[in-house]
Amino acid sequence: MDQNTKIIELRNISKSFNGEQVLKGINLDIHDKEFITLLGPSGCGKTTTLRIIGGFVTPDAGDVCFLGEKINSLPPYKRKVNTVFQKYALFPHLDVFENVAFGLRLVKTPEKEIVSRVREMLALVNLSGFEARSVDLLSGGQQQRVAIARALVNNPKVLLLDEPLGALDLKLRKEMQFELKKIQQRLGITFVYVTHDQEEALTMSDTVVVMNGGIIQQIGTPQDIYNEPVNAFTASFIGESNIVPGIMHADYLVEFEGRNYECVDMGFDKDEPVEVVVRPEDIEITPASAEFLCGTVTAVTFKGVHYEMLVECLGKTWRVHSTDFSPVGSEIGLRITPEDIHIMHRSPESSQTASDSEEGGEEN
Amino acid sequence: MIKLNAKWASYPYIVWMILFTVLPLLLIIYFAFTDRTGAFTFDNIEQAAAYLPTLVKSIYLAAIATVICLVFAYPFAYAMSRLSFSRQKMMTMLVMLPMWMNFLLRTYAWQALLEDNGVINSLLTSIGLSPLKLINTSGAVVLGMVYNYIPYMILPLYSVMTKIDKSLVEAAGDLGAGFFATFRRVVLPLSMPGIISGTTMVFVPAVSTFVISGMLGGAENYLIGDLIEAQFLGNSYDLNCGSATSLLLMVVVLITMAIFNRLDSEDAEEALL
Numbered sequence A: 001m002d003q004n005t006k007i008i009e010l011r012n013i014s015k016s017f018n019g020e021q022v023l024k025g026i027n028l029d030i031h032d033k034e035f036i037t038l039l040g041p042s043g044c045g046k047t048t049t050l051r052i053i054g055g056f057v058t059p060d061a062g063d064v065c066f067l068g069e070k071i072n073s074l075p076p077y078k079r080k081v082n083t084v085f086q087k088y089a090l091f092p093h094l095d096v097f098e099n100v101a102f103g104l105r106l107v108k109t110p111e112k113e114i115v116s117r118v119r120e121m122l123a124l125v126n127l128s129g130f131e132a133r134s135v136d137l138l139s140g141g142q143q144q145r146v147a148i149a150r151a152l153v154n155n156p157k158v159l160l161l162d163e164p165l166g167a168l169d170l171k172l173r174k175e176m177q178f179e180l181k182k183i184q185q186r187l188g189i190t191f192v193y194v195t196h197d198q199e200e201a202l203t204m205s206d207t208v209v210v211m212n213g214g215i216i217q218q219i220g221t222p223q224d225i226y227n228e229p230v231n232a233f234t235a236s237f238i239g240e241s242n243i244v245p246g247i248m249h250a251d252y253l254v255e256f257e258g259r260n261y262e263c264v265d266m267g268f269d270k271d272e273p274v275e276v277v278v279r280p281e282d283i284e285i286t287p288a289s290a291e292f293l294c295g296t297v298t299a300v301t302f303k304g305v306h307y308e309m310l311v312e313c314l315g316k317t318w319r320v321h322s323t324d325f326s327p328v329g330s331e332i333g334l335r336i337t338p339e340d341i342h343i344m345h346r347s348p349e350s351s352q353t354a355s356d357s358e359e360g361g362e363e364n
Numbered sequence B: 001m002i003k004l005n006a007k008w009a010s011y012p013y014i015v016w017m018i019l020f021t022v023l024p025l026l027l028i029i030y031f032a033f034t035d036r037t038g039a040f041t042f043d044n045i046e047q048a049a050a051y052l053p054t055l056v057k058s059i060y061l062a063a064i065a066t067v068i069c070l071v072f073a074y075p076f077a078y079a080m081s082r083l084s085f086s087r088q089k090m091m092t093m094l095v096m097l098p099m100w101m102n103f104l105l106r107t108y109a110w111q112a113l114l115e116d117n118g119v120i121n122s123l124l125t126s127i128g129l130s131p132l133k134l135i136n137t138s139g140a141v142v143l144g145m146v147y148n149y150i151p152y153m154i155l156p157l158y159s160v161m162t163k164i165d166k167s168l169v170e171a172a173g174d175l176g177a178g179f180f181a182t183f184r185r186v187v188l189p190l191s192m193p194g195i196i197s198g199t200t201m202v203f204v205p206a207v208s209t210f211v212i213s214g215m216l217g218g219a220e221n222y223l224i225g226d227l228i229e230a231q232f233l234g235n236s237y238d239l240n241c242g243s244a245t246s247l248l249l250m251v252v253v254l255i256t257m258a259i260f261n262r263l264d265s266e267d268a269e270e271a272l273l
Ligand SMILES: Nc1ncnc2c1ncn2[C@@H]1O[C@H](COP(=O)(O)OP(=O)(O)OP(=O)(O)O)[C@@H](O)[C@H]1O
Pocket: A017, A018, A022, A040, A041, A042, A043, A044, A045, A046, A047, A048, A049, A196
């Protein structure tokens, strides 16, 4: 089996709860040894997708395949998939050792092997010596590690993780992100990871799946997703963006904010209305001149590495990240080079931005 | 502001306990070890020991009733705990409904059903079958116990089961446990406290009942409760001997409960299976 083997395939999966369609035709290939992340706002169907893979939810339509074999109606205990639950779900009547040994005991593993494998797993998650602890007496991070060890000890082909770091504080979260990635690489297991934290998704994943409203918006590497968002939703959900309407006059030529810009995109209809995305960190600040889009700085925030400035140009507010400081009230020019411009088709769906759908997504 | 002291808050109940639990208990002990003149004696205890077969029969019938209650109540309580919230409330009401009716009345109703020419036998003869001997059997006593005490088994079981997180059952399934393994390794051990308290709440009143055995059991099912009743209120009035019998029963009940509670600790599941 190599990296190109499709280990799990979701084919046209749909699912409704109480008449509300939660997943609308999900198609997804998960490859062997891949770290794939489902990313999207709350309620977009990430957990439901994961539970369909785990076997806890049966899709209304569509197929789930495991190594090419349809497993739609296979119960969870027969799937070679293990889950790290969002709230850990550790067994309160068992100690750390027995929690981890749970899966091994079910398949009648010899006691000696159980001991060695549980020890090995606890060492992997840095919990050696905690064997006899009651799980109630562990911290959140430690419980998290037990949950991971308990799932990994069964040598699953695929590990499903539902916002595993959601309950941890920022520092611990960063540490665990790093450790999880290390574990995944060391064991060579496919991870299907759910998060609504875009930074987490970008730093850990091989592949990011951006979801919204039960629909997959984009699948790609973190670089693809960040640099080439296919629609305004992805662009605004992943990182911060300036999104303005524009018109594609010809290949490599777009007009927005009353100016023509050279760009690297092509293949649009002549004079097609489009969305133009420019990342705040791609904009370069220059002295105001007729050559550039110009505006007045209305706010400056120090963000550590850079300043975030809000610049009012022609009635629109542009977000600019720069290490150069321009005081509030100053007139500056915004230099936007062809590589900084991302053009997207304008569709009824893509005109909806992440912030809109987070607030108003429940109604539709 | 007056700080409400937890110690003070418990005083009324402590006074109540002393007046109506500790004092009568001391009286029972006093009567059990004295004769009519008030002199110390072991005679009553010896006499009570002669009733051992009756006590054994009481324990036997109460144990059967408790097991039947557990067998019926357990799956029921489990299913109930998985219902939607509004349905759970409705089921709780249904379970408690019989408890709103007077205990004596309920048992009279069973008497009317089970009598030699009662409702059930009338029905049987009317469709041409021969009547059955129902009343005044051990079976009738056990039936009466199960009927009257099963809510006390269902409610504690139901209350622990609602606290078993659904995700634990899912986690067990995820780790490879089928239905029975999940039950044995997760649901059963986590519901052990409910089993213990339900069992206690059914066994203790069942072992000392005299209403049920008196009304449904007849002369052959004379239980320890009937005996004590007769010694305190009935024709074989003997305060001292009655106290000794009560004491004996109490000791047996305490020992039984101690055994159950030991089950709860450590390897509860292995002991039960
Ligand atoms: N068992 C269920 N019964 C009814 N509705 C459900 C059920 N599970 C999920 N839903 C609904 O489906 C939608 C998607 O839920 P899901 O849990 O998949 O979202 P999510 O992307 O994981 O969100 P979050 O980031 O908040 O966890 C929600 O509107 C939710 O209310």
